Amino acid sequence: MSQPNVFITRQLPASLEVLKALASVEVWTERQPPPYEVLLDKIRHADGVLCLLTDPIDRPLIESGTQLRVISQMAVGYDNIDVGTATAKRIPVGHTPDVLTDATADFAWALLMAAARRVVEADRFTRAYQWQTWEPDLLLGSNIAGATLGIIGLGRIGQAMARRARGFDMRILYTNQERCDPALETTLNAEFVTLDELLQTADFVTIHTPLTPETHHLFSDRQFQQMPRSAVLINTARGTIVDPDALYRALAEGQIAAAAIDVTEPEPIPADSPLLSLDNLIITPHIASASRQTREKMATMAIANLIAGLQGERLPHCVNPEVYP
Ligand code: DGY
Secondary structure, three states: OOOOEEEEOOOOOOOOHHHHHHOEEEEOOOOOOOOHHHHHHHHHOOOEEEEOOOOOEOHHHHHHOOOOOEEEEOOOOOOOEOHHHHHHOOOOEEOOOOOOHHHHHHHHHHHHHHHHOOHHHHHHHHHOOOOOOOOOOOOOOOOOOOOEEEEEOOOHHHHHHHHHHHOOOOEEEEEOOOOOOHHHHHHHOEEEOOHHHHHHHOOEEEEOOOOOOOOOOOEOHHHHHHOOOOOEEEEOOOHHHEOHHHHHHHHHOOOOOEEEEOOOOOOOOOOOOHHHHOOOEEEOOOOOOOOHHHHHHHHHHHHHHHHHHHOOOOOOOEOOHHHOO
């Protein structure tokens, strides 16, 4: 019997040895993602695909995969995949939850601290030889300890942020599609509020909600206008949750004090984006989960999902379990 064909859209930080014993594996070795036409061509002949969040696994592509049995994404988010079409074709879609929770929360916390205390700006200032003397009001930021943190989306990563905030004696507010279990609220010391209440009250707002049609541009002018002028926004979820033009206006006009974003709309951020001119904005290239250990675990988990799908077994981490009887 011939081996199944697998297409992997980038080189992975994990061994493919086990997979190669079971399947004929092709890996896209370039640094940039495969162009859409290439993806289409590869998926047409593939039994399994292992993809990244930069690969648009859309309807035409899934429908062209006449022998496709599994789609495995090396990420927890999967808004680049048309899961509805995959489900209609009874193709399981895998993802990599949990293993990146702490790395992502650590990074979101690093951004929060860096934005609050203007760390990146201070580094630039020092390197530009602008440091003349100790000054009482040089590069003033705001306190983190004792401040109020507003968490948008109290899922795995939102909860990890709440645990970090407890160590800083912060008041924790959250908003979520549904209110969480009271026992969890008590453990995290988190208060459920409306989005408006959270925006009006929090000193720091951190976004941990998936990108859906409902959260697309969840942050626009109206949301920024409700925030205190001293507020700081952190986004490590998806860039499209924040309207970039509204973010620019809010930061340039001092509607909020600062922001730190690991994700942008679009990605990568265009070289002519006005956001790049702002001193009160920190921008990083979608690296919140990028610790060596975490990326290895994500790749290993994605391979395990892929192998399960090829072998007709239930994926260990499946986003559309309704494909199973
Ligand atoms: C994800 O997994 O969805 C992150 O954005 C990348 O780690």
